[in-house]
Amino acid sequence: MQTNYKIAYDKGWQELKARIPSEVAFRRRVLFDEVKQQFTIRFFHDEYLLDWEQETVRKISDGQDAEIIAAIIILNYLSYSALCPEVSSSWVSLKDIPNGGALFFPAFRKNSIDVLIQSFGKSSSLLLLCGARMGGVSAPMGSVSMVFQALPMIPICVVLWEGDEEVSANATLLYQPSVSDLLHIESLIGLGMHLVDQLKKLADEQPL
Structure with missing residues (x-):
């Protein structure tokens, strides 16, 4: 180590x-x-x-x-915490999470969201394929989106807007508000980066 x-x-x-x-x-x-x-x-x-x-x-x-x-x-x-927060059905960006989310968001975007866009921005079907191998379930947002149960009380949603010659691709990672009571902000960032890294590895393994 x-x-x-x-x-x-x-x-x-x-x-x-x-x-x-x-x-x-x-x-x-x-x-x-x-x-x-x-x-x-x-x-x-x-x-x-x-x-x-x-x-x-x-x-x-x-x-x-x-x-x-x-x-x-x-x-x-x-x-991390003795709290047992209520699970919410809403989603928020990292920048909306207290205790440093906005501060760390620019680096998180560069190291996670931009990697998602580079890997899947022109192929939303590839995200569905790779996401399914990680247990992801389709959700009704963006061009495609998938919800991953990262930990028993922590889901993460990956949303992708596929690009073309006229419109640039975009993506985001979303969390539930209660996540701030379940992980340090550093671990929360690491969780998103781990997911993106695993999805990219699966994409890189696919035949051209």
Whole structure:
């Protein structure tokens, strides 16, 4: 692990272990096995096992360690807040989220939204194909849009307006307002970047 990521990973475990596992499981809608001392949590289309004693985060399907960014986000989701916010049906942009959303939005647009436009701006059908492989479900916005269940209480909506010779393509990532009570702003940004990165990888794998 790179040093900064290792620090964040260790801090995530430290914050999680300051809480009561059964309360965390209830509050964040995950499972906790009291005998094995393990959490089970779905992150996008994969399930992960968090071992309380060994302080590991591993993908259930192959037993491999989670990617460090994914592990940090999962730990932050479990430990961040004692609140259990109401789920909303509305959507907001990152720039509308308190505690830094507007401040970080320009960089987020460059590193996430612009990548979406470059990868899918001329092929909304490709987004549907790649999104379905990540468990995305179509939604009625833009040229195409898909909702991804990133974590048990955190959906993300990707909206794409396909471009042509006359109109430039555009895109956005949307969150529910309650997300500010569920993740640090840094982890929220990382969540969006992770989704876009995975979608781009799937797009790059498609035959020309």
